[in-house]
Amino acid sequence: MDRVDLKPPSDDIGRRADAYAAAPLLNCLLREVAQPLPGPGEPGEPRVYRLPGGGRLLRVRGGRRPTRPELHMEGAWQLLGHTDLVKLVADELRRHTGVSNDELPIEMTDSRDAVAALLTARARATAPDDPYLRSEQSLITGHPHHPAPKARGGGPVAGWLPYAPEAHARFPLVLLGVREDCVAEEGDTGALDALGAAPPGYRLLPAHPWQLGLVGPDLAPAFADGRLVRLGTTGFEAWPTAAIRTLYEPLADVFLKFSLDVRITNDIRRLWRHDLLRLRRTNAAATRAFATMGRPAAWLGDRGYRTADFAFEELAVLVRDGLRDHLLPGATPLLCAGLAEGFDGDPLAATADPGAWWEAYLRQVVPPVLTAFADHGVVLEAHLQNSLIAVDAGGTPVQALFRDAEGVKLVGDVDRAAGWERLVYCLVANHLTEIAARLAERHPGLDPWPAARRELARHSALPEITALLTSPTLPGKTNLLLRWTGADGADARYLPLRNPLATTGTDS
Template identity: 75%
Template sequence: MPRPDSDDAARADAYAAAPLLNCLLREVAEPRPGTPGRPEYRLPGTDRLLRVRGTRRPAGPEIRDTGGWHRLDHAGLVKLVAEELGALTGLANHELPAEMADSRAVVAALLAARARTAAPADPYRRSEQSLLTGHPFHPAPKARGGGPAAAWLPYAPEAYAAFPAALLGVREDTVVEDGDTSALDALGTAPPGYRLLPAHPWQLELAAPALADAFADGRLVRLGTTARDSWPTAAVRTVYTPAHDLFLKFSLDVRITNDIRRLWRHDLLRLRRVDDAATAAFAARPAGAAWLGDRGHRTAGFAYEELAVVVRDGLGGYLRPGTTPLLAAGLVEGFPGSPLERADPAAWWEAYLARVVPPALTAFADHGVVLEAHLQNTLVAVDAAGLPAQALFRDAEGVKLLPEVGREAGWERLVYTLVVNNLVEVAGALAEHRPGFDPWPAARRVLAGHGLPEAAALLTAPTLPGKTNLLLRWTGADGADARYLPLPNPLAEGT
């Protein structure tokens, strides 16, 4: 008889294995003929044979040896990946396998938390907090720095968390701010000689040693918490405060996917310039789309990055009447009540393309703004019938400007975020709900109709750029140093 917790362990393994397998199969493995429904691959570094079930979210990994095929649990898969990458690259890496194991442990803790917590009633919040798998092509998408669950679980969006922000008073002569941060002052009251500064409770715990002197000498004072809860979005360190219709993006000294999620000084110092460019690109509301502006940031000069908070526009001033915002990443992963469950795929897809693609291409072509238009930065407002009526984009930190990166590199980045990370995944989710659905003729029409030369060329290009998150992390490359490999282009005629 199986142990009572065996089903939970199998579910955690499956959630954690799928993105790791996606990375391994995309970046390393060589396809071989296999039985229907069980693709087989050769791992070139170790000359082993691997097979899985399924394609979009691979499962059930098995390795072949002299005794036949043997099932791998998540720990066995991590060991296999480490041995393969060590042999393939000649490099050792002890950090990434630990992150892979941590990601699986986080999933297990999230599943247990969900079993005792009701899902949010608000569909927008439900979509933001639905991502148990997370990034479908990252080897450790749910890692939380290796700490105990008690440290991070109260702040985990995937556990349907909600919590008040901590409130600090920062002595006026030490405050640093740029842009419009006035919305922060409505969150509480600072004593004379101080300015109000909200803080993420988890970050405040992580940064406690660095802040001890400032609390001791009065540069910082604790002012309790906000009167109302905020809830974390899919980005973990960004929270939404419904009472004030405001997003707050905090520093978080934890590695999540490829980066330590601190608000770095260099990004904060370019924030206004980038946000102004993105705001201008959306001023005419192309295809009804909107940009959620990052208005400015406030921090303390003695802890510039540790205590920084970015003020982001809420939804109220942008949403079309009668629409409901949903996170695109949540639509792809799935959540109860998702419109994809009942949608006519052709009509839904054409509406999605019409709302999401033209604004991103227009921002690039007319304004030199390269949106980071991936699934976690794209909100789709749906009408009463569940059809996409509007797109909203966010996060100035990930936006690039053509004078900074050059047109060719900027276009490659847009193709990766908009097409590979976004459209390919949404198309896959729709096809999963309606087998046989072909999304690409409609996508070709939208791209061909824009008039952008790069978009037209994309329709004949044999490949698309796929980011190599597994190899990037294994080789210790900077998280912002995107490296791409060619993927078959489903947009190309005849594919």
């Protein structure tokens, strides 16, 4: 992006931002706290919930993206704007948990304001021609069950908007030289050396300009004594993906993942030392698992990292495999989270045979995840943002690709039951449930769950499958309560959700 325009958003953009921000916040409240009352009788009718903290009644319209929240007050339903909704949620959580939290309501408001800034910027930005990049940069709602999915650390818009994927940003990387005796690295980092030229006695270290702006003052001594030198910027632009701190460079076909000292959803997005030190082991396990499966399933390996030993986490950069060596000939990769949200050229919306499309999708996505667990004890974090689906020229899914060794768990390091719970949450509750719901929205009359049940049942040799197909519930992550109570972002806690796999027939 060439500039940042900070003009106030229009009334229309303000209303749209309210709606975008309200949907995931309502999803959290309805999933984690509210108690549904009987009804509604007809599709499209509003659903009424009781808020247990004070017994108040809330009603909303819509399904997976709730709209028009109304609170029953003084004998009538009163429509809530986003500001009032945040106040209601905060008050209810104080009553429900007995805990106060002054930070999360601010994040909720920041998230809404960030959406308004993104909508304003997006209206005058040019979307990339590449459908893969369009899918990565499509997430205006973002995580559909997080109370503040678009919060950007509370910083000024001008500080983060130039690097926002949702605004179709692209930008050059800053190039640093780190003195050779200060380099810390592991694995294959050769792709970094091709990004530019370092002077004698130094190694090349690219930096995300947003991160460098955040940590720059702490690096002043290293620049002063020559441990770091500035080498300008790259002659090419990189594209931020949905993960924000992970960038794709199409010419070199490589992904670069950086630290970012900003809270995005539940965590400060640093490349933490302990994760980097275990990365080679988890990536090797995932690579071996996919090697035994053979194509078409693919793993985008995290090859290695490089950093400075005096700023190990702050300046770390991770090198990840690109796409071309893994893709089937003629296939076009798309971010699965982009399919859940929708984007220009989205094959889920365009397919004329949604049943066949969904069966093809399931055939590509489900087997690699279950095989990695059953045969190798590898728990993939196969949620929507870590999964890609490649489609053929007709838009039919032909290949699944997975990424992010940082999120991989290994049975043995974690209890098998805990690993399976995490797998089911990521694959079914987070991933398949969202794709199935959007497919049903776009193609009324389709019931996607019998096909999902059949695909999972094909793996009945895995002992946990029978329980999955008969359990009345699935694990649902409690992001609202996690953030409100100040739990560690990696400390997943689950509550039971209705399991559509157990309540559907086997024929369709």
